[in-house]
Amino acid sequence: MTSEVEELKKVVAQLQKDVRRLSDQEEVRKLQYIYGYYLDKCLYKEVAELFADHQDTCVEFLGGRYNGKEGVKRLYVQRFANKFANGRNGPVHGFLLDHPQIQGIVDINPEGTHAQGRFRSMMSAGTHESVKDIHPRGLVQWWEGGIYENEYIKENGVWKIFRLKYFPFWHATFEKGWSHTQENYVPFLSKLFPEDSEGPDELCERPMMWPDTRVVPFHYEHPVTGDQVADDDMRAPNYGADPSTSAPPLVLSKPKSHS
Structure with a gap:
């Protein structure tokens, strides 16, 4: 009887x-979905408050890294709000910027204190013709596809975004599509804060943009073999060319406190 009880x-x-573990996974997935819904409507103050109050908190975007909660606010509450909504926290009439968060894969560490998540976003954006003369973007509509490889942390019992790493994989105009995307369609960030008052604190190594199709590294191992994808298979050489001729594989950054 004792053995059965044990x-x-x-x-x-x-x-x-x-x-x-399953509850934590769902909480993290919900957190990322909430991020997308706030971002859709230019609710940048609400977005910034989803991030952890940790020295290694950051956002990586367009080749730049915004560090700490102040860096996060500089990106969302200043740069994005000024660019898309004239400094307003909230939507402006006739401007579309949808960020659906899909294909979420979330893994929790054994202690239940940290998590990693991979998500995809397929963004549709643009302006309505009725606002073409008042919105600085004029009359425009475009598509964007991107991959998130994020880290999350539980602070005081609440899951928060720790390190958001967004790779805007491709951009395209609605009319011509991705086959005709111009090189440097969206320029990488190049000036740091404070030279650029809305700029990043650091520049990231080897940023990528379509037609570069290197693999954004997976935080997880292959579920059957237990292996990671080989480095050469993460590259994207020209058709028929040796992998060594292409750009090096991408590498995900790590928190300074873990290095």
Whole structure:
């Protein structure tokens, strides 16, 4: 009888761990979806408050890294708000900027304190013809596809975004599509803060943009083999060319406190 009770205790303990892990996964996934809904409507103050109050918190975007909560606010509350909504926190009439968050894969560490997540965004954006004369973008409509490889942290029992790494994989005008995207369609960030009052704190190594099709590294191993994808298979050489002729594989940054 004693052995049966001990076995039941082990089963219950394992079930508790599984429930906690699944609950954490859902909370992180929900957090990322909420991020997308706020971003859709230019609610940049709300976006910034989803991030952790940690020294290694950051956002990586267009080849730049915005560090700490202040850097996060500089990107969203200043740069994005000024660019898309004339400094307003909230939407402006006739401007579309949808950021659906899809294909979410979330993994929680054994301690339940950190998580990693990979998401895809397929953005549609543009202006309505009725506002073409008052919005600085004029009359425009475009597509964007990107990959997130993010880190999350639980602070005081609440999951928050820790390190958001967004790779805007491709851009395209609505009329011509991605086959005709001009090189340097959206320029990488090049000037740092404070020279650029809305600029990043650092520049990232080897940023990518379509037609560059290198693989954004996966935070997880292959679920069957347990292996990571080989470095050469992460590259994107020209058709028929040797992988060594292409740009080096991308590497995900790590928090300075973990290096």
